[in-house]
Structure formats: structure tokens, C-alpha cells
Amino acid sequence: MIEVIRSALPTRCLYSHVVVSGQTIGAVTRIRYDGPGVMVPRVFGSVFFYQPSQKINLCYGEITESATVNQFAEVIAEDLDALRDLGSGVWADTVVNPVRHVVEVGIQEW
Template sequence: MTMSSGNGISFYMPRYDFTVRARWLERNARLIGVLKAAVPTQAIFSHVVVSGQTVGAVTRIRYDGPGVMVPRVFGSVFFYQPSQKINLCYGEITESATVNQFAEVIQEDLDALRDLGSKVWADTVANPVRHVVQVNIQEW
């Protein structure tokens, strides 16, 4: 399956007023088809606490197909099926589990990705006053 429309997926956070974009990876075309059919959508970002520097958007997206499992790296965008989350890895990884990667943050948005991760960490985990971090997810 060739990716015919759209370069990838984007994440816009009104609270921070910036966007992080990720390019589709054709090797995971089946999952990408499900995601394309489900966007645009809105979700809430949270921060993982066990597996390293990763933020995730809990969605209503269901995907029960096969995964294209690869090692997680900085800039990976992957779908975690058990909790229906779209995750973005913005830094250090503290576990070796493979992930169902479907996109990769583009080079020019890597600094914004780091900023997103640190802001979500501060707003949802570190600070005593928590904030809701809404994200608008769409194809770009």
C-alpha cells in the first residue's frame, strides 16, 4: 500500500501553541490506514512514568491487527494497543520493549518534541497543581 495522501500525523497542543509533526512510515501501512480513518481527533496527553521520556495521547482508536515491532528511539511515534495510546518518545528510554512504530518526528520538529515532553512532564507529573494537556491530532 502506498501512502497516497498526507505526509504524516501532527499533534497541536493549544496550551503550548505549537505543533509536532511526524512522517508516516510505509512499513506499517495497515495501522496507518486505521489512524487516517480516525483523525482528526482530540485527546489528552499524559506522561509515562516507567519506560522513560515518552508522552502518550489516550484515544478511542482501536487496532487489533499485527504490529510492526521495532526498538523505540528518540522521535519514534508508536501505537500502544492495550491502552489505545499514540505515544511520542522525546528522550531517554529506560526499557528495551519493542514498539509498534508507525511514524517518525521530522527533523525540524525534534526541538519542539523535546519541549513538548518536558512541558507535559511538568504539567501532569512534576508540579503539585496538575494541568490538562489537550492535543488535536490530524493528518498533515
């Protein structure tokens, strides 16, 4: 799966916020992957691919659902505060008071 995602980068995405499973934002992509996943419990900083909606999701805080996720990466420790800020901003601008922003995010190997 990681090779499929890597081959699609860099990409520009529309971010959304989940409303059921806690503090998680999703980048809607054109990536299509139907192979096996690495299903693990989600935690703060998890980066996973949600196949049904073709999203790269990032957990930026509290998790309210126990379902496992198809994790392929994690946010590095020094970027967790920035992730929390990004998630809060996406929540505010997509759920609380919807507005449109273009935000550039670099995704790279660590």
C-alpha cells in the same frame, strides 16, 4: 494499522506521561486496533501505537526500557526540538505539578 489511525484523524486527545519507560508521552485515543504491528526498538522521535491503552505514544528523549514498540511514524528532524519541549511540558503538567491545558497538535502525512 496506519489506515485505522488515519481514519481517526483529526482527533483531540488527552496527553499523559509514562513513568517507567523513559521520556515518552501518550495521547489517549478511541482508536482500537488488534492486528499485527511493526515491532521495532524505540528511539528519540518514534511514534507508536500502544494497543493495551489505545495510545499514540511519542518518544521525546531518553528511553529506559528495551521492549520493542509498534511504530507507525516518526517525528521529522526539524520538529524534534518542539517534541522535546512538548514532552517536557507534559511531564511538568501531569507528573510534577498537574494542571489542565488544551494544546492543539497537527498530525499529518509527510
